[in-house]
Amino acid sequence: MNEISAYVAEGEQDAEATVRPKRLSEFIAQHRVRDQLDLLLKGAMGRGTPPDHILLSGPPGLGKTTLANIVAAELGSGIRVTSGPAIERSGDLAAILTSLAMGDVLFIDEIHRIAKPAEELLYSAMEDFRVDVVVGKGPGATAIPLDVEPFTLVGATTRSGLLTGPMRDRFGFVAHLDFYAASDLEQLLHRSARILGVPITDEGAVEISGRSRGTPRIANRLLRRVRDYAEVRADGMVTLETAREALKVYDVDALGLDRLDRAVLRALVDSFKGGPVGLSTLAVAVGEQPDTVEEVCEPFLVRAGLLARTPRGRVATEAAWHHLGRTPPTGQNAPAGGPDLFSAEQRFP
Numbered sequence: 171m172n173e174i175s176a177y178v179a180e181g182e183q184d185a186e187a188t189v190r191p192k193r194l195s196e197f198i199a200q201h202r203v204r205d206q207l208d209l210l211l212k213g214a215m216g217r218g219t220p221p222d223h224i225l226l227s228g229p230p231g232l233g234k235t236t237l238a239n240i241v242a243a244e245l246g247s248g249i250r251v252t253s254g255p256a257i258e259r260s261g262d263l264a265a266i267l268t269s270l271a272m273g274d275v276l277f278i279d280e281i282h283r284i285a286k287p288a289e290e291l292l293y294s295a296m297e298d299f300r301v302d303v304v305v306g307k308g309p310g311a312t313a314i315p316l317d318v319e320p321f322t323l324v325g326a327t328t329r330s331g332l333l334t335g336p337m338r339d340r341f342g343f344v345a346h347l348d349f350y351a352a353s354d355l356e357q358l359l360h361r362s363a364r365i366l367g368v369p370i371t372d373e374g375a376v377e378i379s380g381r382s383r384g385t386p387r388i389a390n391r392l393l394r395r396v397r398d399y400a401e402v403r404a405d406g407m408v409t410l411e412t413a414r415e416a417l418k419v420y421d422v423d424a425l426g427l428d429r430l431d432r433a434v435l436r437a438l439v440d441s442f443k444g445g446p447v448g449l450s451t452l453a454v455a456v457g458e459q460p461d462t463v464e465e466v467c468e469p470f471l472v473r474a475g476l477l478a479r480t481p482r483g484r485v486a487t488e489a490a491w492h493h494l495g496r497t498p499p500t501g502q503n504a505p506a507g508g509p510d511l512f513s514a515e516q517r518f519p
């Protein structure tokens with residue numbers, strides 16, 4: 171995985187935990203989602219019942235895990251954390267569900283990747299707070315019904331389209347997290363810098379936020395890299411100058427594209443004349459898994475007006491050709507894309 175992708179790198183959890191907001195009031199931006207959650211939680215607390223199940227969708231690093239923890243903190247409840255791929259057998263899930271205390275939050279990350287039998291078990295737990303655990307095999311198998319304490323499931327997904335209809339229908343509240351505006355990321359950077367004890371100028375924050383791909387996790391990660399640079403090669407202060415120099419060292423370009431993003435655009439432009447090209451072919455060309463290209467690179471490249479998804483495959487926009495310093499072929503089918511498609515505010519509404 172490359173240096174600034176929005177996925178969390180191994181060993182990075184501690185660094186993230188330090189700056190992770192603990193309460194809804196500390197959660198920056200996403201005002202609509204915050205407001206809706208506030209109502210949902212206060213309404214449920216007023217009635218003394220656990221709130222409806224909550225589904226959070228959106229690209230990696232925008233705050234889904236943070237919000238799940240905030241939900242538990244606001245409710246004053248315990249939280250159990252697992253992920254779709256970690257639940258291999260329905261028995262694993264039954265064990266978790268039956269050990270929940272009244273009002274607990276169960277957070278399932280990547281819920282779209284949960285195995286089918288476990289998903290079916292989850293249906294009855296979500297709806298009736300009951301699970302049927304099957305003991306034995308074949309004709310002699312018996313189902314033992316077990317009660318589950320009323321709980322709130324918080325599911326997170328980067329691919330809400332992959333959730334089955336019955337699963338989606340069981341969530342009483344569905345929220346989509348969108349990329350952050352540059353001004354929101356500046357606010358976030360000042361907050362993180364304060365917590366980390368790093369002095370930062372407004373210009374330094376503007377420079378980092380502009381290259382953070384609308385993503386809090388990337389903004390925090392770039393801040394830590396610029397802090398290293400500032401402490402080792404300057405006077406410790408994060409300024410416009412130190413931010414620019416550090417981000418040059420880490421190969422983060424003016425739009426915040428990293429090695430993999432540029433590799434995708436270069437493959438499209440150089441190897442496939444701008445496309446259209448299918449996702450798997452493109453992934454092979456850059457030596458990555460199709461899922462990584464689709465979930466990590468594409469949402470931002472599309473959003474930035476550099477790549478278009480068409481029924482015939484992926485296409486580099488004219489803006490992508492220009493960004494790579496190439497001249498787009500005339501009379502080609504490349505959509506215009508580019509800055510006219512994406513003022514900062516439009517890009518990250």
Ligand SMILES: Nc1ncnc2c1ncn2[C@@H]1O[C@H](COP(=O)(O)OP(=O)(O)OP(=O)(O)O)[C@@H](O)[C@H]1O
Pocket residue numbers: 176177178186187189190191196197198199200229230231232233234235236237279326358386387390
């Ligand atoms: N609105 C926000 N305000 C302040 N910090 C935020 C906000 N959203 C995210 N962050 C920070 O960004 C980091 C990544 O957030 P988080 O882990 O919640 O993302 P995620 O959407 O769950 O990502 P993934 O799907 O990859 O797990 C966290 O360390 C958190 O501190």
